[in-house]
Every structure is written in C-alpha cells, then in structure tokens.
Ligand SMILES: Nc1ncnc2c1ncn2[C@@H]1O[C@H](COP(=O)(O)OP(=O)(O)O)[C@@H](O)[C@H]1O
C-alpha cells in the first residue's frame with residue numbers, strides 16, 4: 441500500500457532579483473563568447489604563442505589537437521618561459537593540461553561562478569560534442585551586459601514617455617524661457633546643477649529624450665569647464681519653441697589656443713582635478729558632437745564664452 445502523500449510547506453523569504461541577474465540568467469555562454477578563438481597546436485613553439493598573444497592582444501591561448509582542447513597557455517606561462525630561456529620549447533612541454541572548460545549551452549551566471557571559483561579570467565567554450573567553439577572572458581560578459589542595459593534603459597525611457605500625461609494645463613511655449621545659473625570656481629559640490637535643472641525643464645516640455653541627452657551632456661561638460669578651468673561664471677539656457685541655446689560665460693583666464701583646446705585628449709587640468717575624475721580632455725569635443733551649432737570666443741587673459749544650440753527636432757544623425 442502506498443504511503444499517504446505528505447504536503448510540506450516551506451517558509452519563504454522572497455528576495456528581489458536585480459535586473460542584472462535577470463539579464464544574465466537569460467544569457468547563455470554562446471551568446472557572449474568570442475567565437476573566433478586564436479589557438480595553437482602542441483607542436484608549435486612557445487614563441488609562436490607569444491606572437492599570437494601580441495598580435496591578437498590576448499592573454500590566453502587554448503592548445504588544440506583535432507578540434508579538442510588538450511591544454512592552455514597563459515601570458516604568465518610565456519613570461520616564465522622567457523625568464524628561463526625556454527621560449528623555443530614546444531608548447532606541449534609547458535602547457536597546462538588540466539584545462540577548465542565550459543559548455544556553450546550553460547548560463548553566463550554559471551560561467552562567472554566558475555571563473556570566480558577557479559580564479560581564471562577566461563574559459564575555453566566547448567559544444568556538446570566536446571569541440572572548441574569559442575572562449576569567454578570577463579570582458580565579453582561586461583560588453584554584452586552594457587549592450588543589454590542600454591536596451592533596457594531605452595525601453596524604460598520609451599515606456600515613461602508613453603505613460604507621461606499630456607502636459608496639462610497646456611503651457612504656452614511660444615516665448616523664450618531663460619534659465620540662469622551662477623557657477624563658482626572649484627565648486628564640485630554643485631557640479632551638474634545647471635544641466636540637471638535644464639534637463640528637468642525639457643522633460644516637462646515633452647522633448648525627445650535623445651535630444652535631452654545631447655543637451656544634458658553638452659551642458660554638463662560646459663559647466664564642468666567653468667568649474668575647473670575658469671575663475672567662475674554663468675550658465676544661461678535660452679529655450680525657444682524649436683531649440684535651446686546654452687551659453688557658458690566665465691571671467692577668464694581664457695583659452696590661449698582654441699584649436700588646441702578642441703583636440704581630443706588635450707587637457708590642462710591639474711593632477712588633483714584628474715584624480716577627481718575630470719580632465720580627460722574630451723569635454724569640448726563632446727560638446728561639439730552633441731550640438732547643432734557650437735562656438736567659442738576666447739583669448740589668453742580674456743573671458744571665455746561658449747555657446748551651443750540643440751534643435752528639438754533632430755537636424756543631424
Ligand atoms: N572655460 C575655460 N576657461 C579656460 N580654459 C578652458 C575652458 N574650457 C576649456 N578650457 C581649456 O581647454 C582644454 C580642453 O577642454 P576639455 O575638452 O573640456 O577637456 P578637459 O576639461 O578634460 O581638460 C582644457 O584643459 C583647458 O585648457
């Protein structure tokens with residue numbers, strides 16, 4: 441006679457799953473891996489592997505025989521071989537034979553666990569028949585996640601726009617609205633204040649988020665420049681029905697060579713400012729990229745006036 445079935449209830453404490461975890465669970469190793477793997481054979485020299493690493497800018501090479509992984513050589517192995525004068529030896533003599541691999545069908549979460557647990561930065565990927573089909577690294581995962589987050593963020597933005605109630609009562613935007621913000625030298629505390637306020641204003645007007653992003657980025661960079669490079673000044677946003685015009689005007693010391701200042705990566709920011717994460721020399725180029733019109737007026741010992749315009753209906757890609 442069969443036992444009476446027993447029902448057991450377990451106490452649960454549901455925890456929130458982060459968006460990232462959810463995204464990663466949906467991801468399989470084969471969606472993320474690099475399929476074009478650089479490999480070598482056991483008969484090749486360690487020197488050959490060194491060249492492969494240099495040319496492909498990678499730090500690990502699976503060693504393959506008839507499509508099967510029989511070993512792996514890491515950059516550390518190569519450095520050791522160079523140290524000991526063994527770089528001309530056949531790969532077979534120095535490769536690691538106990539290779540930890542992962543299936544192409546398993547979840548990325550599992551791959552991350554495995555890499556963490558073993559302390560490896562990369563795992564060769566095998567298909568169900570045991571043949572090498574790719575390699576997965578932390579970088580592959582990060583790159584894919586950034587893409588997916590971008591997608592999620594765009595969807596959220598779109599949803600928000602669809603849900604936004606029609607601006608009521610209808611505001612009259614036929615006139616120009618002027619928003620003005622003083623910006624003090626070295627006032628990192630309030631950095632970004634002007635650009636956030638303008639961003640909010642544009643959101644309330646129902647301006648396309650992609651346009652607002654361009655305004656916010658350009659305005660933020662201009663604001664930061666006044667904070668880190670000038671004696672202080674003012675940010676002014678003039679919002680017309682069809683466009684926004686932003687001016688950053690400071691009290692000097694001016695830009696001696698505007699062409700040079702515009703170069704990507706050119707920066708006179710101090711080490712202290714760089715340590716705070718500013719001064720990559722991309723500010724002015726970024727503003728130019730975001731804006732429909734862009735103008736700088738400056739000279740050594742003079743105020744700097746930077747003006748840019750962004751149209752609410754896109755004019756360029
Ligand atoms: N308002 C300003 N006053 C004086 N110099 C400026 C100003 N804005 C930019 N510059 C000069 O132009 C350079 C490049 O600016 P930018 O592209 O924003 O890079 P970063 O701010 O990272 O240095 C700055 O390092 C600085 O020398």
Ligand SMILES: [Mg+2]
Pocket residue numbers: 661664665719721722723724
């Ligand atoms: Mg800058």
